[in-house]
Amino acid sequence: MKLYMFFLIGVIFVNFLFAAPQKEAENKELIVLAYDSFVADWGLGPLVAEQFEAETSIKVQYINGGDSIATVVLAQQYAEDDMNRPDVIVGVDNNMISLVNSLDILSTDPIEGQKKIEVTEDSLPSYLVPFDYGYFSIVYNSEMLTEPPSSLQELTDPRFLDSLVLMHPSSSGPGASFLYWTIAEFGEEGIADFWSALKPSILSVTDSWETGYGMFIAGEAPMVLSYTSSPAYHIEYEQTDIYKTAIFPSGHYIHIEGAGVTSYARDVQNAREFVLFLQTEAIQQAVPLTNIMYPISTETELPASFQSLEKPSEVYVLEDSMIEEKGQQWLDEWNLLMSQ
Amino acid sequence: MESSDESVIRLSTGQWALLGFVGLIVFPVSFSFLSHFSFEEFSELLGSERFQLIFFRTLRQASISTAGCLILGLPGAWLYAQHKSALSVPGIQTMLRVFSIIPFCVPPIVFVFCVVLVFGNNGLINRWLALPKISFLYSQWSIIGVHVIYDFGICVRFVGQALRESIFGHVHSSRILGASRLQSFFTVLLPLIVPSVAHAASVTFLFCFTSFVIVMSLGSGPRDISLEVMIYEAIRNGYDITRASALGAVQLVVGFVIIGSYSMALRKNIPIQRYSMTLRKDSMIHLGLWQWGFALLFVVLFGGSALAFILRIFGKGPNLFGSNLIAIVPILRSLGKSLLIGGSTAMFCGFLSTLLCSIGIQRSRLYRSVMNSWASIPLAISPLMITLSLITIFPRNIPGTVLVVLVHCGLSLPFIVPICMQYIQNIQENLVQAPRNLGANWVQSFFHVRLPQARSPIWASASMGMLLSIGEFNAAFYLGARERVPTLSVYLYQSIGRYRFEEGMVAMLLLVLFVVLFTSFVERFRSRGSRISAYVQYKANSLT
Numbered sequence: 046m047k048l049y050m051f052f053l054i055g056v057i058f059v060n061f062l063f064a065a066p067q068k069e070a071e072n073k074e075l076i077v078l079a080y081d082s083f084v085a086d087w088g089l090g091p092l093v094a095e096q097f098e099a100e101t102s103i104k105v106q107y108i109n110g111g112d113s114i115a116t117v118v119l120a121q122q123y124a125e126d127d128m129n130r131p132d133v134i135v136g137v138d139n140n141m142i143s144l145v146n147s148l149d150i151l152s153t154d155p156i157e158g159q160k161k162i163e164v165t166e167d168s169l170p171s172y173l174v175p176f177d178y179g180y181f182s183i184v185y186n187s188e189m190l191t192e193p194p195s196s197l198q199e200l201t202d203p204r205f206l207d208s209l210v211l212m213h214p215s216s217s218g219p220g221a222s223f224l225y226w227t228i229a230e231f232g233e234e235g236i237a238d239f240w241s242a243l244k245p246s247i248l249s250v251t252d253s254w255e256t257g258y259g260m261f262i263a264g265e266a267p268m269v270l271s272y273t274s275s276p277a278y279h280i281e282y283e284q285t286d287i288y289k290t291a292i293f294p295s296g297h298y299i300h301i302e303g304a305g306v307t308s309y310a311r312d313v314q315n316a317r318e319f320v321l322f323l324q325t326e327a328i329q330q331a332v333p334l335t336n337i338m339y340p341i342s343t344e345t346e347l348p349a350s351f352q353s354l355e356k357p358s359e360v361y362v363l364e365d366s367m368i369e370e371k372g373q374q375w376l377d378e379w380n381l382l383m384s385q
Numbered sequence: 386m387e388s389s390d391e392s393v394i395r396l397s398t399g400q401w402a403l404l405g406f407v408g409l410i411v412f413p414v415s416f417s418f419l420s421h422f423s424f425e426e427f428s429e430l431l432g433s434e435r436f437q438l439i440f441f442r443t444l445r446q447a448s449i450s451t452a453g454c455l456i457l458g459l460p461g462a463w464l465y466a467q468h469k470s471a472l473s474v475p476g477i478q479t480m481l482r483v484f485s486i487i488p489f490c491v492p493p494i495v496f497v498f499c500v501v502l503v504f505g506n507n508g509l510i511n512r513w514l515a516l517p518k519i520s521f522l523y524s525q526w527s528i529i530g531v532h533v534i535y536d537f538g539i540c541v542r543f544v545g546q547a548l549r550e551s552i553f554g555h556v557h558s559s560r561i562l563g564a565s566r567l568q569s570f571f572t573v574l575l576p577l578i579v580p581s582v583a584h585a586a587s588v589t590f591l592f593c594f595t596s597f598v599i600v601m602s603l604g605s606g607p608r609d610i611s612l613e614v615m616i617y618e619a620i621r622n623g624y625d626i627t628r629a630s631a632l633g634a635v636q637l638v639v640g641f642v643i644i645g646s647y648s649m650a651l652r653k654n655i656p657i658q659r660y661s662m663t664l665r666k667d668s669m670i671h672l673g674l675w676q677w678g679f680a681l682l683f684v685v686l687f688g689g690s691a692l693a694f695i696l697r698i699f700g701k702g703p704n705l706f707g708s709n710l711i712a713i714v715p716i717l718r719s720l721g722k723s724l725l726i727g728g729s730t731a732m733f734c735g736f737l738s739t740l741l742c743s744i745g746i747q748r749s750r751l752y753r754s755v756m757n758s759w760a761s762i763p764l765a766i767s768p769l770m771i772t773l774s775l776i777t778i779f780p781r782n783i784p785g786t787v788l789v790v791l792v793h794c795g796l797s798l799p800f801i802v803p804i805c806m807q808y809i810q811n812i813q814e815n816l817v818q819a820p821r822n823l824g825a826n827w828v829q830s831f832f833h834v835r836l837p838q839a840r841s842p843i844w845a846s847a848s849m850g851m852l853l854s855i856g857e858f859n860a861a862f863y864l865g866a867r868e869r870v871p872t873l874s875v876y877l878y879q880s881i882g883r884y885r886f887e888e889g890m891v892a893m894l895l896l897v898l899f900v901v902l903f904t905s906f907v908e909r910f911r912s913r914g915s916r917i918s919a920y921v922q923y924k925a926n927s928l929t
Contacts, residue, residue, distance in 0.1 A: 086715075111621075114622070115621055115622065118621065118622060118623060118624055119621075121624055122624060128784060129784075207520065207523075211606075213606060213607070213622075215618060215622040215623070216618075216621065216622050244608075247605065247606070248523050248605065249523045249604075249605045249606050250605065250606025250607055250608075251606065252601075259885065263505070263507050263886070264506060264507030264512070265505060265506040265507055265522075265523075266506070377435075380435055380607060381434060381435045381438075383606070383607035383608060384435050384438050384439060384607050384608065384610060385438060385608075
């Protein structure tokens, strides 16, 4: 009984321990809702928070929203939450514009003073500040797979049975982009056949990129949907080049990632400062080795691990209007097909 | 002493208040349905091809899992109830006892972690042992297989307990009176065993039907999705509460059908005189192969996990003593969060059981039955639905942690009410009334007589609340998305998801440690409660 009492006292002590600092911090912080890999210990988020606080004395508190689409959907639920209402959303990409517009979660006031992305003509609306970009690709483990696929179509080959990890297009940005990639390549009329043929090759469809990539690097599957830049992480931090990108001559889908101020932000001015801060040179320099993506500025020098990476020669992208019009229909069809 | 007129429910004001209090947990679900349920959406859902696919798949998965649990559990129950000397594998009963505790105490996420460590494509068997590759995970069959291994202990416990406590005695008597083995089986054993089998099957089905974390972690995605995950997706991916309510209504109907059969099974479970005897060794069916099978399963699962654990800690690559040491801080924060939520749930459970034990003077079987049925309602509703319902009726600015505590309190009811009912059944009311007759007021009588007597069930309930809360995943997972620090079970899930096994192992160790600690508290206080009740009974008999 004494042990039990001792334990309960411990619990009460822990309550105070965890409750007190949070209360104190609430008054002078900016709340940022971001996707899981951004806020992870090794992600770009902690560095941005540290440098932003050093420069402005404003503390940044992150909320981990899961994968990017789940994060955007979650943002809608915070509208009336006075305690945790985020001021900024990080991770809205070029495929989610219609989604954020329909949810009405971002302020549509243009953010002045932002730099435009220089490597491509595609960009984000003026209320979003781009801070990195990349190309979706199939990343494979060359020790487990000696003959990688050379096209999307080849992924349906029986030799890739239970080999591929994808992400769910309803919750994951990469998952949705892969669906759009297949539509861009095979057309609306061809996707049902492609996905039906692809099903045997899929080991798992995870709800987030982080989960899927975790499965891949743990050796559960030889291929995963990721970015052409992903092998750079392993070259840089693990000194291994066994993870490679399968470059498809037909083209890869582009991903431009941005941040915006929420329509219900409490601190609009500082929220704008934060999103613009993502474009500063210090953060841009950190993008390749933390977010493992390309910085938007061509002036930013890329680390050595990025030098050996191949970039696709052809780039796919679907127009916002098309996604807005047919996105839900494609998703419903995909869901039904994949549930069978 | 039983109530003289059991056909009448006589409830005091306090008891009505208590029923209302318990109803507060059920109320949000009802309210949510009333406010969001749409017949149009419901009929559209029923006609949807995807829903039909998923609904029938979930039913099939739960049915096959339940059948598998019975196939594995019935021989287990038989062995569990044997006299030790009749068994050829040493320690087999202990192993079966461990399996019988797992579904009630070990969070499924811990079990999932063990399975991935052992059977994963890069797990112990496929990575370290030079055995043919076993591609077991990420399919419908892996979900069913893991459900069977995780849940068959329910059958071992329910049926084994029934066999051990009473049925063997009847079988034995029939054999002595000249019945053949077959006659004894069909006319005595089978009719007596059916209610406990039905009971076990109902609970197992319900567990498998609403299973979430096993489906999420070990399924292949949309191909293996269940109704519970569909509800989660409706909210998480689109915040479509109308759709989630319609899905929840379907789940509720299935749940109530199962709860109904469960209650019927209980009603048919005629109390029979307990015998302390067991069958003679020479009249036993030894099930030798089964014994070795269970032993192998135990060794592969737990020994394998421990071995994989050691290999991952001391094997090559980053380990606990290297780059991942820093991850201890978020794990400890998660532990703190779990203890905060668990502690609050424990306080609620302690308070509720104090109320139950204090005002639960009515000891009729009907009253106990009403209370047990009322409290078992949360069993028929998935934690996710309770969570979503709370979200819809509470203001958005209520912290997720508070909502998680509320959900955990609701989920504890089906377990703490029976603990208190058992206490009420055994307590001698005349001992409580005696000081009143001798001049003590209600407060004195309460604090000096009733409360000390009820100490054990109160502590057992609080420990049970803590135990359930610390391992609960669904509510903590969904509501945790709005929180900055996840609970330990969610942290473990995230570690598995990211395949950060070293962090996962630390989280799992802590989780298991607390689960063992609180399980022992529950058992300790429950057994102490029994001893006290027996003591009270003895004293009362002496007095009369």
